[in-house]
């Protein structure tokens with residue numbers, strides 16, 4: 001029997017669809033070789049030989065996925081929040097990311113990022129590093145040790161930023177990416193590489209052509225930014241006069257879904273044609289509500305995307321966003337959707353708690369495979385929460401406890417965590 005075969009006992013909540021949260025008080029979640037066999041009110045005969053980890057009274061939910069986060073920005077979250085995107089990049093973000101040329105700074109900053117990610121409720125993440133290969137490999141080493149499962153990208157940028165945060169040429173950026181892929185290949189079991197052109201204004205056509213070739217040769221997933229801010233969208237229109245819309249500028253290089261599993265962060269300002277292409281190509285949308293509010297970008301129509309069958313999960317987008325927990329992204333998403341509905345567009349009803357919970361678990365988790373639920377066949381990522389700090393004089397139902405956790409929980413409430421059936425703590 002492997003140590004990824006066991007039973008967790010506690011108060012379990014998980015999504016089965018965007019509008020259905022299942023809940024079982026005092027249930028038994030069965031893991032066999034790190035894969036869920038389902039949740040039961042009594043342990044089925046065939047599993048009675050498995051050890052039981054008794055978490056009675058604790059809330060147990062699937063691990064959360066952060067579909068979009070910048071590790072090198074963790075150190076300045078909560079700063080520069082009076083600016084809009086392009087000015088924020090130039091004055092706050094790029095100078096900070098330039099520091100990661102130095103490994104001592106990178107080590108100190110990335111250690112803190114990884115330790116805090118490990119302690120919180122997220123079990124999976126898609127992470128931007130910087131353009132620096134040594135610091136990116138260091139980040140991957142730290143993440144591998146953490147026990148979490150992540151995809152990490154060395155960022156590509158050969159235009160549109162200062163000399164100290166720009167690669168010399170498309171060729172040197174592509175060659176450095178190849179060196180990074182080779183130095184990280186076969187080095188990890190939980191940490192993968194994801195191709196990361198920062199966004200169109202940071203990458204020349206020549207670089208995008210080379211990255212498209214690398215994507216196909218190495219069958220890499222892709223992550224980038226899309227239609228986040230009005231100034232950015234106008235800039236892309238100028239840079240790419242032959243593109244029909246922003247997403248088309250990625251598509252022309254084969255970097256917009258289809259055979260390349262792709263995440264695009266934001267999609268606040270995506271028009272109908274862009275939305276249609278995302279749907280056809282199965283592009284994942286990383287909805288990052290806190291970032292969109294902090295940088296005054298707007299509010300993405302996440303409810304529309306979800307209800308129309310787009311692939312969508314949640315991102316913290318640190319340091320556009322300030323908090324790493326995807327519980328926080330769930331409540332931010334709900335609140336932002338209410339303002340959008342009231343003030344901008346009454347045709348898109350606010351997100352419900354069930355929808356936000358779905359996006360933060362199954363929605364983002366599915367980028368990693370069968371991840372984010374306790375239904376049979378899902379990889380066993382689980383978070384154990386002591387919500388005793390939130391107790392009230394009256395008895396709450398399990399779904400009420402989940403809702404309060406979404407709004408009120410803090411990382412310190414996470415008392416245990418499993419990834420693919422392996423105990424992180």
Ligand code: GUN
Pocket residue numbers: 070085089093198199225228291317320
């Ligand atoms: N677009 C290009 N780079 C960035 C970044 O670092 N953060 C956000 N929010 N948008 C971007």
Ligand code: FE
Pocket residue numbers: 068070225265317320
């Ligand atoms: Fe981002």
